[in-house]
Amino acid sequence: MLPFGFDNTYARELPGFYVAWKPAAVPTPRLLFLNQALAAELKLDGAALNGPEGAALFAGNAVPEGAEPIAQAYAGHQFGGFSPQLGDGRALLLGEVIDRAGRRRDIAFKGSGRTPFSRSGDGKAAVGPMLREVLIGEALHALGIPTTRALAVAATGEPVYREQALPGAVLTRVAASHLRVGTFQFFAARGDIDKLRQLADYAIARHDPDLAATPERYLALLQAVAARQATLIAQWMNVGFIHGVMNTDNMAISGESIDFGPCAFMEAYDPAAVFSSIDHGGRYAYSNQPHIARWNLARFAETLLPLMASADDEAAVQHSVAQVMTVIDAFPARYATALLQGQRAKLGLHAAGVADDEADTALANDWLALLHAQAVDFTLAWRRLAGAADGNDSALRALFAEPTALAAWLTRWRERCRRDDAAGGPGAVERAARMRRVNPWIIPRNHRVEEALAAASGNDDLVPFERLLAALRQPFDETPEGAPYAEPALAEVTACYRTFCGT
Ligand code: AMP
Ligand code: MG
Numbered sequence: 342m343l344p345f346g347f348d349n350t351y352a353r354e355l356p357g358f359y360v361a362w363k364p365a366a367v368p369t370p371r372l373l374f375l376n377q378a379l380a381a382e383l384k385l386d387g388a389a390l391n392g393p394e395g396a397a398l399f400a401g402n403a404v405p406e407g408a409e410p411i412a413q414a415y416a417g418h419q420f421g422g423f424s425p426q427l428g429d430g431r432a433l434l435l436g437e438v439i440d441r442a443g444r445r446r447d448i449a450f451k452g453s454g455r456t457p458f459s460r461s462g463d464g465k466a467a468v469g470p471m472l473r474e475v476l477i478g479e480a481l482h483a484l485g486i487p488t489t490r491a492l493a494v495a496a497t498g499e500p501v502y503r504e505q506a507l508p509g510a511v512l513t514r515v516a517a518s519h520l521r522v523g524t525f526q527f528f529a530a531r532g533d534i535d536k537l538r539q540l541a542d543y544a545i546a547r548h549d550p551d552l553a554a555t556p557e558r559y560l561a562l563l564q565a566v567a568a569r570q571a572t573l574i575a576q577w578m579n580v581g582f583i584h585g586v587m588n589t590d591n592m593a594i595s596g597e598s599i600d601f602g603p604c605a606f607m608e609a610y611d612p613a614a615v616f617s618s619i620d621h622g623g624r625y626a627y628s629n630q631p632h633i634a635r636w637n638l639a640r641f642a643e644t645l646l647p648l649m650a651s652a653d654d655e656a657a658v659q660h661s662v663a664q665v666m667t668v669i670d671a672f673p674a675r676y677a678t679a680l681l682q683g684q685r686a687k688l689g690l691h692a693a694g695v696a697d698d699e700a701d702t703a704l705a706n707d708w709l710a711l712l713h714a715q716a717v718d719f720t721l722a723w724r725r726l727a728g729a730a731d732g733n734d735s736a737l738r739a740l741f742a743e744p745t746a747l748a749a750w751l752t753r754w755r756e757r758c759r760r761d762d763a764a765g766g767p768g769a770v771e772r773a774a775r776m777r778r779v780n781p782w783i784i785p786r787n788h789r790v791e792e793a794l795a796a797a798s799g800n801d802d803l804v805p806f807e808r809l810l811a812a813l814r815q816p817f818d819e820t821p822e823g824a825p826y827a828e829p830a831l832a833e834v835t836a837c838y839r840t841f842c843g844t
Contacts, residue, residue, distance in 0.1 A: 343389055343398065345448070347407035347436035351518075355543060357536060358524075359411035364401030364433055365454025365464065367509070369498030372396040373468065373803060374475055376492050379515060382440050383448075383492070390493070399513050400495035401433075401453040408435040408448075412456035416530055417523030417590025418640060420624055425530045427523060427590050428458030431466060434519060445547065447519050448492065451512040467507035468496060469798040470602065470841075472806055473790060474512055477601050480785045480813040486576045487569075488598040489516040508798060517597050520544050522641045523590030529644035538648050544594050559645045560661075563668050567638050569596025571672060574634045575679035578627070579687060580784060581607035581719040585617040585840060587625050587633045589640050603840035606784045608829045610712035610719040616787070618839045631680075635672045642669055681705070686779045687723055689730050689772040690757065692764035704757060711750055715741050718829045720784050727776035730758070730769055781816035783823055785809070787838050788830035 352359070372395055380387035389395070397403040404410060412429035419427075433456070434449045451474075452466025471494045481488040497509040520540075528537040545552050545562055552561040573596050577584065584591070585603035593599045603617035612628035620626070625633060642665040649664070650657035681698060684705040690696065712722050717740045725737035729751060738744045762768055767775060793806040812826040819827075829835070 343386060343394060343405060345383075345385065345405050345407055345436070346438055347405075347409070347448075348439065348445075349407075349409045349436040350445070350543075350547075351413070351434060351437065351447075352409040352411050355539060358540070359413045359429075359434070360457050362410055362412045362433060362456050364404065364410060364450055364511070366402050367400050367497035367499055367511070369496075370396040370400030370402055371496045371498065372399060372493065373496050373510065373797070374472065374491065374494040374806075375399075376475075376479075376490065379490055379492050382442075383438055383446065383515065384441055395493070396495055399493040400497055400511050401450055405435070410435050410450075410453075412458055413519055413524070414458070414527050415521050415523040415590050416527040417521070417588050418526075418637075419588045419590070420620075420622075423526075423530075426458070426527070428527075429456055430459040430462050431456070431464040432514075435513075444517070447514075447516045449514045449516065449519060451514055452497075452509065453511050463501065465497075465501040465509050466512060467501050467503065467798065468494070468510040469507065469794040471510040471512040472794055472797050474514070474601070476785050476790055476793065476806070476810060476813060477604055478598075479810060480816065481582070481598055483814050483816050484576075484580055484781055484784075486580070486582075486598060487517075487573060487596055489514050489593075491515070508801075516593070516599065517595035518544075518547055518593070519599075520547070520594040521590050521599075522592045522594070522637055522644075523588075524594075525641060525644035526589060529647065532647075534647050537644065541645065541648055548595055557649070557664075559648045560664050560668070563638070563642055563645055563665060566594055566596070566641060567668055567672055567675065570634045570638060571675040571679045572596065573598065574631050575676055575683050577630060578680060579683040580781065581610070581627070583607060583614060583616060583625070583627045584630065585615075585620065585625055587630065587637065589637050592634070592637045592641075605787050605838065605840050607719050608786070608835045609716040609832065610709060610722070611716070612709075612713065616838055616840045618841050631673065631676045634676070635669060638672060639669050642666075677702070683779075687726075687776065688754065688757075689727070689776045690761050690766070691772070691775070692761045692766040694764040695757075695760045701757075704753060707750055708754075711741075711746055714746070715743060716832070717741060720781060721827070721829065723780035724777070724782050727773045727780055730773040730776055732769065778817055782819050783812050783816045783826050785813055786826065786828070786830060787840075788834050789826055 377387040410433040414428045416425050417427045432451045455464035475491040478490040492513040499509045500506040501509040549565045555561045591600040605616040607614045615623045615626040649661035729737045741747045793809045796802040796805045812823045
């Protein structure tokens with residue numbers, strides 16, 4: 342049996358937080374994807390995994406030595422409504438491994454069959470949505486954005502029934518942890534303060550060990566989670582990523598992107614963009630993401646309050662509420678700071694001495710307003726702005742139907758770049774080079790993702806998936822092979838594009 346070197350703290354230290362369970366056996370396991378780079382990071386033998394033994398393992402037919410598969414309990418607000426019990430209805434945590442960098446990583450299945458948390462679901466997953474999770478995770482990772490990642494996808498050889506019969510698959514996911522806001526909500530909703538404290542202490546030990554000795558460690562945990570979410574959401578916004586289902590069970594304490602089922606990258610810039618077929622009210626629209634993050638953090642804060650003050654001490658409760666509200670109320674400013682920091686890099690502004698938050702925010706907002714007014718492709722506009730930093734405006738100008746307003750903005754931006762350089766900024770050539778390292782040329786364009794998934798799921802043809810994946814792994818390099826993936830879809834295609842969570 343292939344060695345993983347599991348060390349399972351969750352199973353060991355948190356009895357009562359999960360149900361021990363086994364993956365369902367499947368008829369004919371076949372490996373569709375194996376992430377060799379991630380396998381190496383995890384100190385796994387990628388060559389040995391890339392065969393029948395790996396297929397059996399990643400389909401759930403052979404539980405690797407040392408794994409202790411468990412279905413984790415969690416609750417969650419879904420589209421604003423609270424479900425006191427969700428949990429791993431089609432997922433299992435196999436265990437944890439320590440990677441090459443010494444980080445503890447969860448290895449979990451998705452689509453491995455029914456569990457006691459399955460409710461009416463079948464516990465299964467289809468090839469398309471699982472390969473989609475591969476593509477988006479690898480794309481986010483290559484863009485430098487914290488995310489859970491796929492280690493493998495194995496086809497099961499059995500159909501799963503959605504609107505139609507689809508080929509089934511199991512995804513193996515790697516995550517800093519699967520602790521969610523919803524995990525805390527599960528125990529808070531039951532008034533189980535002992536377990537809540539155990540969970541919070543576990544989260545601190547795992548993600549913020551420096552806080553273990555601070556006197557107000559639960560408040561400090563809230564602050565740490567808020568800081569990570571502010572950075573994460575700012576990074577999403579700066580690449581036009583729309584998660585699609587930011588329920589509290591899909592917000593990770595680690596600050597990684599997780600469970601991005603019906604997600605999509607924006608093409609033409611539109612703050613109201615929403616692609617998910619189940620998001621009728623636009624709750625999780627692009628521009629709502631920072632507001633939802635704050636809302637989710639408030640739900641997280643509520644779960645921590647019983648740990649901060651005893652319910653029968655009114656004054657202590659008031660004090661704790663005031664403390665957590667300070668953190669929640671500070672979130673928009675924290676997010677704005679993270680956003681602006683990313684925008685400055687995207688705009689090629691580097692010198693600290695001339696950085697004026699208000700003026701630079703206005704510069705960025707006016708740029709975005711231009712893109713919005715003329716429905717310009719978000720990714721290409723930023724990328725071609727790097728060309729304009731080099732002195733070549735023509736490619737950028739070609740994106741605008743009406744370039745006069747752009748010219749006025751470019752004059753302002755150039756003036757700001759001149760001041761940057763006068764204060765020690767990098768100069769035109771280096772500015773353009775740096776801008777090309779933060780403004781991707783390639784994102785997972787929706788039509789390309791759909792094309793790859795349709796070929797894989799419908800025709801068992803993985804070539805388009807593999808080509809797209811290769812392109813997504815080098816998002817900042819302009820290569821001939823990448824060129825087809827840099828092109829936006831036709832506006833008509835994007836206008837009616839819908840994503841499905843595939844559950
Ligand atoms: P998600 O939309 O993937 O974040 O899942 C929300 C909840 O629904 C979680 O508790 C999942 O385990 C559960 N769930 C989603 N799909 C299925 C399925 N096919 N079978 C059982 N449970 C599911
Ligand atoms: Mg989820």
